[in-house]
Amino acid sequence: MEPLLKINSETCIACYACVRACPVKAIRVQTEKVKPEIIPERCIGCGSCVAVCGPGAIEVRNSLDDLRKILGRGKKVAALVDPSIAGEFPDITDYRKFVQMLRMLGFQYINEVAFGVDLVAKAYKDLFKKSKGKYYIMSNDPVTVSFVEKYKPALVPNLAPIIPPVAATAKVIRKIAGEDVILVHISPLIASKDEIRRFEGDSRIDLAITFVELRELFSEANIHETDLEYSDFDAPLGFKGSFFPVANGIIQAAGIEEELHLTPVITVEGNGMIDAIREFEEDIGTIKHHFNLFYKEFLMGRGTSAGGRRILRHSQLIKYVNKRIKTLDKDAWEASMTEFESLNLNRTFRADDQSLPVPSESKLNKILKEIDQLNPSDIGCGACGYASCTDFATAIAQGLAIPEMCNIYASRNRQDHIQSLKISNEKLAQAQDALKRSERLAQKEKEAAREASEIVRRMLHKLPSMVVICDMNLKIIQTNDSFIEMLGEDAKEINEVVPGLAGADLKTLLPYNFYNLFTYVLAQNESITNRDIHHEGKILNVSVFVIEKEKIVGAVIRDMSAPEVEKEEVVKRLTEVIDKNLSLAQQIGFILGEGTSEAERMLNSIIESYNLRQDLKDR
Numbered sequence: 375m376e377p378l379l380k381i382n383s384e385t386c387i388a389c390y391a392c393v394r395a396c397p398v399k400a401i402r403v404q405t406e407k408v409k410p411e412i413i414p415e416r417c418i419g420c421g422s423c424v425a426v427c428g429p430g431a432i433e434v435r436n437s438l439d440d441l442r443k444i445l446g447r448g449k450k451v452a453a454l455v456d457p458s459i460a461g462e463f464p465d466i467t468d469y470r471k472f473v474q475m476l477r478m479l480g481f482q483y484i485n486e487v488a489f490g491v492d493l494v495a496k497a498y499k500d501l502f503k504k505s506k507g508k509y510y511i512m513s514n515d516p517v518t519v520s521f522v523e524k525y526k527p528a529l530v531p532n533l534a535p536i537i538p539p540v541a542a543t544a545k546v547i548r549k550i551a552g553e554d555v556i557l558v559h560i561s562p563l564i565a566s567k568d569e570i571r572r573f574e575g576d577s578r579i580d581l582a583i584t585f586v587e588l589r590e591l592f593s594e595a596n597i598h599e600t601d602l603e604y605s606d607f608d609a610p611l612g613f614k615g616s617f618f619p620v621a622n623g624i625i626q627a628a629g630i631e632e633e634l635h636l637t638p639v640i641t642v643e644g645n646g647m648i649d650a651i652r653e654f655e656e657d658i659g660t661i662k663h664h665f666n667l668f669y670k671e672f673l674m675g676r677g678t679s680a681g682g683r684r685i686l687r688h689s690q691l692i693k694y695v696n697k698r699i700k701t702l703d704k705d706a707w708e709a710s711m712t713e714f715e716s717l718n719l720n721r722t723f724r725a726d727d728q729s730l731p732v733p734s735e736s737k738l739n740k741i742l743k744e745i746d747q748l749n750p751s752d753i754g755c756g757a758c759g760y761a762s763c764t765d766f767a768t769a770i771a772q773g774l775a776i777p778e779m780c781n782i783y784a785s786r787n788r789q790d791h792i793q794s795l796k797i798s799n800e801k802l803a804q805a806q807d808a809l810k811r812s813e814r815l816a817q818k819e820k821e822a823a824r825e826a827s828e829i830v831r832r833m834l835h836k837l838p839s840m841v842v843i844c845d846m847n848l849k850i851i852q853t854n855d856s857f858i859e860m861l862g863e864d865a866k867e868i869n870e871v872v873p874g875l876a877g878a879d880l881k882t883l884l885p886y887n888f889y890n891l892f893t894y895v896l897a898q899n900e901s902i903t904n905r906d907i908h909h910e911g912k913i914l915n916v917s918v919f920v921i922e923k924e925k926i927v928g929a930v931i932r933d934m935s936a937p938e939v940e941k942e943e944v945v946k947r948l949t950e951v952i953d954k955n956l957s958l959a960q961q962i963g964f965i966l967g968e969g970t971s972e973a974e975r976m977l978n979s980i981i982e983s984y985n986l987r988q989d990l991k992d993r
């Protein structure tokens with residue numbers, strides 16, 4: 375089941391007001407979370423944190439869905455209504471209208487818990503009468519009971535072993551309506567939602583809802599008193615048990631002496647409950663009184679609407695009880711008391727010690743040093759939620775708090791943080807300058823590279839040799855004018871639109887034997903030099919070379935019939951023939967003697983005569 379309370383970390387603003395308000399330090403703050411969280415095992419359900427949380431970040435487990443399901447099942451359902459309704463619903467002019475409104479919701483039995491109070495009050499009177507030298511803490515307030523079990527387990531045997539009024543009422547209703555009746559407690563306390571889980575057997579209660587939830591249900595079902603007739607609570611009706619919502623109401627209901635010098639009971643309500651228990655523990659031998667304790671008078675319980683005024687609620691209750699008492703059939707009440715006096719109202723408790731280990735002095739001093747509070751006063755500023763710096767240091771040691779909750783520590787850390795931010799800002803500014811400088815440098819280099827590339831591009835276009843560069847798919851990356859010239863008129867026209875024929879497919883521009891040289895070089899990663907190709911009546915000398923392995927190849931193509939190439943090439947090739955054959959000729963020369971020298975002379979004379987003819991032709 376969901377915990378009774380949880381903090382919505384989206385809404386929480388980490389103000390720690392809840393930490394300050396929690397009387398048992400059941401709210402912890404951890405470094406990795408920063409936002410507080412409620413520790414269910416330590417929580418006593420007092421609701422103080424809910425009351426102080428400005429943004430409303432503390433959510434109480436909602437029981438309305440469960441109630442809707444219960445009412446929708448078509449089974450017998452009884453409402454056990456706390457008498458505090460008189461203070462909660464002053465807007466409903468007559469309690470009988472209120473009862474009818476509950477019937478409209480689908481409850482078949484509407485019983486006031488006041489009769490259960492009468493039964494329990496009598497049990498207390500008997501207990502106090504019988505007790506010889508043992509003093510009890512009355513156990514009608516679930517918050518007080520939970521506090522003793524969790525934080526004063528040594529006092530568990532002093533908790534009065536009597537079930538609370540709502541559990542006594544549950545026993546009565548089960549006897550009247552049968553075992554299968556479903557019981558819903560309508561309570562002024564959020565703690566009742568967990569308290570009912572403790573009741574078993576014939577005191578079992580199926581669900582507890584608060585008055586605030588009941589209001590929501592009335593509004594959702596559009597139920598208003600003006601449309602309804604009167605209807606009274608189902609029997610048995612309560613008598614003075616209706617005073618229960620005020621702290622000493624049960625004492626009056628029990629008819630226990632209240633004169634200060636005669637009463638065996640001291641009543642305390644509010645935050646004083648915790649101090650009272652401490653005094654009970656330490657001084658009961660001297661005090662010699664039973665304690666009637668409430669963390670909060672039920673009239674002002676955390677399950678009632680916020681902003682209610684205590685005196686007004688008190689006067690509403692008195693008016694309501696007077697009206698009830700005036701019309702009460704006393705004989706019928708006495709008969710009912712007799713009928714149910716044999717009910718077993720006993721209960722037990724279990725110690726559930728939640729005290730935490732006390733940290734050593736050296737550990738405390740270390741923490742106090744860290745938070746700059748080596749000489750703490752007994753009274754702290756309270757901003758952290760703890761009464762003193764020592765209490766705060768103790769909570770840090772126990773894992774309930776973090777140093778950041780201390781204003782002084784947080785402000786010092788903020789200063790350190792600001793200083794380190796300053797330093798990193800300066801470093802950042804220096805890094806930015808350096809970045810700007812290198813950006814400018816890179817820009818200059820880029821500009822120079824662009825200019826160099828432009829020069830190369832222009833040079834490429836002016837070269838008499840044809841140049842083409844293409845990618846692995848034989849798409850042209852760059853060409854020059856000579857190459858485009860060689861391709862003919864169509865290519866020139868395309869060049870007008872797509873400069874350099876960028877992207878054109880070489881396979882559509884050149885014959886197979888030509889472009890296959892490119893394919894070969896790409897596949898083999900091996901350049902081809904000086905390969906002659908016949909193309910459209912010309913001899914082209916082609917060299918294809920790798921620019922980027924398997925990705926980019928380039929080619930230089932020379933037209934061998936061009937005048938400037940023709941002469942130079944013939945000379946070059948004859949020289950190659952001579953060079954190639956020279957060593958062979960020399961070897962043969964040894965054998966043939968003069969003959970070889972003659973062959974060399976003849977070849978040289980061919981070259982010279984060609985050069986001479988060409989000069990004449992040129993002239």
Ligand code: SF4
Binds near residue numbers: 385391426427428432
């Ligand atoms: S009171 Fe607690 S839960 Fe509410 S906003 Fe402040 S720190 Fe968060």
Ligand code: SF4
Binds near residue numbers: 398419420421423
């Ligand atoms: S309900 Fe009470 S005990 Fe529980 S966390 Fe809130 S203030 Fe603490």
